[in-house]
Amino acid sequence: MKDITILAVDDIEANRVSLQYLIQEYLENVHLILASSGEEALKITYKEEIDIIILDVQMPGLDGFDTAKYLKSNPRTQNIPIIFLTAAFKKEEFQQKGFQIGAVDYLTKPIENHQFINKLNLYIEVIIKNKQLKAVNDNLYKALQKEIELKEQIQKQQLELIEQSKMAALGEMIGNIAHQWRQPLSLISTCASGIKLNHELGISKEEEVINSLETILKTAQILSETIDNFREYSYKDKLAKFNLSEVINKAIKTREHLINENSIEVITNLDNNIELTNLPNSLVQALVNIIHNSKDALEKIDTKRYIFIESFIDKNNLIVINIKDNAGGIKTEHINKVFEPYFTTKHQAHGIGLGLNITYKIINDSMYGKIKIKNIKYTYQEKIYEGAEVTITLPFKI
Numbered sequence: 001m002k003d004i005t006i007l008a009v010d011d012i013e014a015n016r017v018s019l020q021y022l023i024q025e026y027l028e029n030v031h032l033i034l035a036s037s038g039e040e041a042l043k044i045t046y047k048e049e050i051d052i053i054i055l056d057v058q059m060p061g062l063d064g065f066d067t068a069k070y071l072k073s074n075p076r077t078q079n080i081p082i083i084f085l086t087a088a089f090k091k092e093e094f095q096q097k098g099f100q101i102g103a104v105d106y107l108t109k110p111i112e113n114h115q116f117i118n119k120l121n122l123y124i125e126v127i128i129k130n131k132q133l134k135a136v137n138d139n140l141y142k143a144l145q146k147e148i149e150l151k152e153q154i155q156k157q158q159l160e161l162i163e164q165s166k167m168a169a170l171g172e173m174i175g176n177i178a179h180q181w182r183q184p185l186s187l188i189s190t191c192a193s194g195i196k197l198n199h200e201l202g203i204s205k206e207e208e209v210i211n212s213l214e215t216i217l218k219t220a221q222i223l224s225e226t227i228d229n230f231r232e233y234s235y236k237d238k239l240a241k242f243n244l245s246e247v248i249n250k251a252i253k254t255r256e257h258l259i260n261e262n263s264i265e266v267i268t269n270l271d272n273n274i275e276l277t278n279l280p281n282s283l284v285q286a287l288v289n290i291i292h293n294s295k296d297a298l299e300k301i302d303t304k305r306y307i308f309i310e311s312f313i314d315k316n317n318l319i320v321i322n323i324k325d326n327a328g329g330i331k332t333e334h335i336n337k338v339f340e341p342y343f344t345t346k347h348q349a350h351g352i353g354l355g356l357n358i359t360y361k362i363i364n365d366s367m368y369g370k371i372k373i374k375n376i377k378y379t380y381q382e383k384i385y386e387g388a389e390v391t392i393t394l395p396f397k398i
């Protein structure tokens with residue numbers, strides 16, 4: 001592949017031959033195309049990528065000036081440097097005309113071979129530099145384009161992730177409400193069908209009806225409270241001053257049914273005086289996710305099941321919340337991945353792997369705290385246990 005393509009246009013064959021000789025003799029890496037008329041030259045520029053045109057002025061048909069005008073009027077060819085080379089049109093006015101049309105040079109014969117080749121070489125150098133610059137530019141542009149695409153993709157993925165985590169949270173909330181509603185709903189239905197049946201059998205007693213209606217009203221009240229509870233911690237997330245122990249207890253309470261169902265004993269050791277300004281409802285959500293994970297892990301063990309939660313202020317005046325279980329811990333090959341989105345070791349129906357990722361974002365990004373997870377071995381009531389321990393540190397104020 002030659003670096004540069006030169007098109008030389010001259011109607012006189014002897015001139016073309018001597019140009020060809022000169023260029024082949026003195027210039028390396030130049031591909032030379034010869035044309036014997038302006039028309040032929042224009043046709044060639046449609047097919048070939050030309051870098052320089054050496055153009056005779058006096059030619060039958062389209063002369064050099066007209067050919068140059070055509071070249072300059074076509075976007076495809078307008079930037080090709082044109083060098084006029086003429087023996088006949090030497091006068092100043094012709095030179096001026098040549099430059100006006102847009103030629104980069106106007107050389108008149110006789111011209112010394114070396115002088116001509118030197119000039120040509122200079123143009124070639126500039127053109128090669130320009131080509132290199134353009135290549136660098138193109139590469140830069142491509143790299144930039146790629147980077148923009150990548151950024152857009154990441155943004156899109158993040159939005160999808162947020163969307164999915166919202167859906168996951170919503171699904172979980174609905175699941176919990178459904179769970180908490182099951183028992184009161186069946187109580188309402190039992191009371192209502194009892195009233196109806198007694199009425200149909202004609203054995204309805206006023207006192208019993210009133211009792212049943214009262215139970216229905218009270219139970220409906222519980223249903224409505226359940227919703228309020230969940231709404232409060234799912235949606236409202238305003239910066240507020242709150243008591244840490246209250247928030248921890250609230251998190252335990254929202255998972256009380258699961259804790260009881262699985263015979264888990266939650267042992268708390270809390271500093272009840274800690275008050276902080278942060279996002280209380282987000283913290284409930286983070287703690288719930290951690291408790292939920294412990295519950296999932298504890299389900300698999302047959303011995304006594306514990307979750308220990310403690311809170312205290314450390315020597316750096318940071319608030320620490322420690323949650324550990326005795327479910328055996330996380331496999332070493334998994335422990336560095338648990339905060340990654342979609343990392344799960346659970347069956348699809350039980351986890352999608354967002355719990356700890358959301359928790360991490362809540363603690364680090366929203367609450368300006370830190371969260372760590374590790375496996376530990378500890379003693380409780382003279383027995384040795386092993387499990388996962390999550391440590392959250394939070395500032396007093398954000």
Ligand SMILES: Nc1ncnc2c1ncn2[C@@H]1O[C@H](COP(=O)(O)OP(=O)(O)OP(=O)(O)O)[C@@H](O)[C@H]1O
Pocket residue numbers: 289293294296297325327329330334338339343344345346350351352353354355356357388
């Ligand atoms: N207390 C724990 N004991 C043992 N393994 C745990 C514990 N907590 C987390 N893990 C491991 O970390 C993984 C990721 O937890 P994460 O909460 O992010 O997702 P998940 O519980 O699998 O699904 P999701 O929370 O989205 O329902 C779990 O699948 C589990 O393997």
Ligand SMILES: [Mg+2]
Pocket residue numbers: 289292293351354355356
């Ligand atoms: Mg989880």
